Amino acid sequence: MLRDYQFEQIEIAPDIEECLENAKLELSKKQMLLKEKKLPVVVLFEGWGASGIGTTLGKVIQNMDPRFYNVETMNKISEDEQRKPFLYRYFLRIPENGMATFYDHGWMNDVTREYMHKQISKKQYYQRIESIQKFERTLVDNGYIVIKFFFHISQLEQATRTHKLLKNKNTKWRVSDEDLWQNKHYDEYLSLYDEYMNVTNDTYAPWYIIDATNKKLAQLQVLETLMSCIQERLEHEKQDAPLIDNVFEMREKIHLEDYDLSVNISEETYRRELKKCRKKLMKLHNKLYRKKIPVIIAYEGWDAAGKGGNIKRVTSGLDPRGYTVYPIAAPDKSELNRHYLWRFYKRLPKDGHIAIFDRTWYGRVMVERLEGFCRENDWQRAYNEMNEFEKELYDWGAIVIKFWVQIDNQTQLERFTERQNTPEKQWKITEEDWRNREKWDLYENAIEEMLQKTNTVFAPWYVLESVDKKYARIKAMKIVIREIEKRLG
Amino acid sequence: MLRDYQFEQIEIAPDIEECLENAKLELSKKQMLLKEKKLPVVVLFEGWGASGIGTTLGKVIQNMDPRFYNVETMNKISEDEQRKPFLYRYFLRIPENGMATFYDHGWMNDVTREYMHKQISKKQYYQRIESIQKFERTLVDNGYIVIKFFFHISQLEQATRTHKLLKNKNTKWRVSDEDLWQNKHYDEYLSLYDEYMNVTNDTYAPWYIIDATNKKLAQLQVLETLMSCIQERLEHEKQDAPLIDNVFEMREKIHLEDYDLSVNISEETYRRELKKCRKKLMKLHNKLYRKKIPVIIAYEGWDAAGKGGNIKRVTSGLDPRGYTVYPIAAPDKSELNRHYLWRFYKRLPKDGHIAIFDRTWYGRVMVERLEGFCRENDWQRAYNEMNEFEKELYDWGAIVIKFWVQIDNQTQLERFTERQNTPEKQWKITEEDWRNREKWDLYENAIEEMLQKTNTVFAPWYVLESVDKKYARIKAMKIVIREIEKRLG
DSSP, rough: OOOTTTOOOOOOTTHHHHHHHHHHHHHHHHHHHHHHHHEEEEEEEEEOTSOHHHHHHHHHTSOOOGEEEEEEEOOOEEEHHSSSSSTTTHHTTTTHHHHHHHEOOOOOHHHHOOOOOOTSSSHHHHHHHHHHHHHHHHHHHHOOOEEEEEEEOOOOHHHHHHHHHHSSTTTTTGEEEGHHHHHTTTTHHHHHHHHHHHHHHHHHOOOEEEOOOOOHHHHHHHHHHHHHHHHHHHSSSOOOOOOOOOOBBBBOOOOOOGOOOOOOOHHHHEEEEEEEHHHHHHHHHHHHHHHOOOOOEEEEEEEESHHHHHHHHTTTTOOGGEEEEEEEESSSSSHTTTTHHHHHHTTTTTTTTTEESSOOGGGTTTHHHHHHHHSHHHHHHHHHHHHHHHHHHHHOOEEEEEEEOOOOHHHHHHHHHHHHHOOOGGGGOOHHHHHHTTTTTHHHHHHHHHHHHHHHHHSSSSEOOSHHHHHHHHHHHHHHHHHHHHHHH | OOOOOOOOOOOOOTHHHHHHHHHHHHHHHHHHHHHHTTTOOOEEEOOOOOOOOHHHHHHHTTTTOGGGGGEEOOSOOOHHHHHHHHHHHHTOOOOOOOEEEESSSOOOHHHHHHHHHHOOOOOHHHHHHHHHHHHHHHHTTOOOEEEEEEOOOOOHHHHHHHHHHHSSSGGGGGEEEEEEHHHHHHHHHHHHHHHHHHHOOOOTEEEEEEEOSHHHHHHHHHHHHHHHHHHHHHOOOOOOOOOOOOOOOOOOOOOOOOOTTTTOHHHHHHHHHHHHHHHHHHHHHHHHHHHHHEEEEEEOOOOOOHHHHHHHHHHHTTGGGEEEEEESOOOOOOHHHOOTHHHHHTOOOOOTTTEEEOGGGGGTHHHHHHHTTTOOOHHHHHHHHHHEEEEEEHHHOOOOEEEEEEEOOHHHHHHHHHHHHHHGGGGGGOOOHHHHTTHHHHHHHHHHHHHTOOSSSSEEEEEEEEESSSHHHHHHHHHHHHHHHHHOO
């Protein structure tokens, strides 16, 4: 699409200043409507070096209320960000409902530049484009308005601009080596951009090419596009997003009733195995750290199934400087007002580190589904979204292990009763636990569906039979050991 | 205190393993009491290189519930952290109520090492020690238990250990250049540590020297100290912290009734001045960025005083890539469960950037005071705590500007009524606004007290007469310009 783009000689209307002023005022009114309707907006500014993105952006937002937008300059990738999945730094900066984020260069710029300079392979490049498509789609499916601009100038125009900037002492620093390199390789970049934009020109997040030859016209184009995109969304209630068929390779089906919950081990075996597993884990953790492999362990299970104690035994074999345990309760306001995976994205470990989640993103298809905290379309879409999320983690290089900690209804009742009757355990049991217990059958159905739809080869579920907690703990540790050993080869 | 410490030959009891096991179990029970009573604990592990902090820490916490503590390894300062006040990275990691943070090396290590290697001057060094004392005190005053360990070994022991580690291929990487350097300069370090510890050995956060010659004994000492510190706190309700006399240089007293609210400017003057101020700000912003000077602008004022519009005019003269506006509403759960300044600390700008707060930490002595969201001792202490906080920012190099946006009671009523009657402005007005309005006199008293007690020379208040909003906007912009120009010299 970029390759075929024709720069046209456009007359600049004499009243352009007035048009711009009006458009800016109009936009600030639209912003208040976004605030009122709690709609979040993601605006991506991509384009050639020296195409004037920063200046234009500054002008466009001049009349907007600065409390309700953020401008994110993404040119430098921090050390910490380098140790996370490549979309992490963008996901982290998505706006809250009613707010807007303007990305001054975004994910397109990152991946095309890295590919051009051979910092990522062809395979990685195409994988990343796929990740980007999924990212943009899941944003839109979850209510975000995604608007993508490409600031286009010709090779000659770019050369002229950088030349002019370089001549002046005060503006010299604004020209980067990459800008100069890009100008020399304009044609190659044009091809790459063209292909990238063709592939990612999805109906839910189309591209808008801005002729940036004239700065005022560029401003006007951006303003008008922003307004029409927002207007369209304000006029139409969000439709249910289509459910996507599963495309991921699945492992064999899990049926909870197939698991024999009477399995157990003796105290003696437990002590011996615990010691052995700890030792092994200790060694493996060291290797993970040195090979910079991230590990994500997700715990789900019935209330009182023994998740806490299980996690404690796994971590007792780890170097405390290399892991974090995240207990996941109800989301904070700032979490509730963003894409539901945001609060997990922001808790991802650095490479070489381990993150253990005590309850996870699967809350979406259990408690949120059953308590009506999200719409039906939301939780139905979530199976695929979570598979995609875990695939991202896997592609990044992570080991993803998911545990379902299983007990039977009678065991839960006994443990609840014991907690209720033991003063120092009472904090562990709430009214809500008892209420959830009444919905056992509904939960059972939801859990079966979840286990079936998300048991992928790259992020498999393991059922831990936890009527005998000791058995479950040793089983968990052995699975963690096995999965790490498998990856280390 | 460290210099006089005598290493003693201690017999190791034959049942040490059992003692350790018991102590670890005991500690895990104490942890549950902390959780129940919502007490937050900060544990600092400082000490010589190769004194075995990591290993000991790993053992000590083995029986604790990993969902309720964090181990923070602080050896590397990230690029982002380098661009913040030096305590930022520690403040950011303080635990929530009921949780514990274990710092694997902390602020003592940072400042002593930097001073030893002449990365900071003598003056800076002593300034930082003062900051540290205030930091530890404000944590304790706000309910934190602060426990500080120093792992002590002799020069010979350190040399033996590093030598042994270096001989083995697999452990070689654990010895840093700094460890070797430290061993060569053991005596100098001893003097520095000794002095540092003497100065910071405050009753609210005393030092515990751990003889780390024998690893098991070190473990036991740590475990027993942790338990007795926690036990003591569990047995005694927290007392009101003493109020500290102001020691900061103050500017002349502000009396709100001295301000003539009828001041105003014409539309024409406004337009002209706005344009001029924008231009100046644009240039100054560039210089701030290049000189890496951070700016913090705090807005407080009556509801409907015109804070939002005022901020908008100031930012309209700034490069959007270099500032962020933070609207401050009621704190999130994770914020409410920490020191009340935490949510502002985490929003501090990088050096060279500007942070604008729409409502601020002063909520403590206004809404929190008047609505009883904190105890009397809390808000009374807060004046000094906020002066100290702003002094930290100033010492870091920040320009701190505080605006009080002033209107009279009648003007507020008119604006409220207009908002209520204008459909697109209704979102701006809530029941709460009307309720607060009834307490005008109480607020007025609280505001006067706040302006008097926090009008320091390093972070002064400026009153903006905002019955004519245009007047207030130009005044704010001119003050920002003047303060920046003053700093740039």
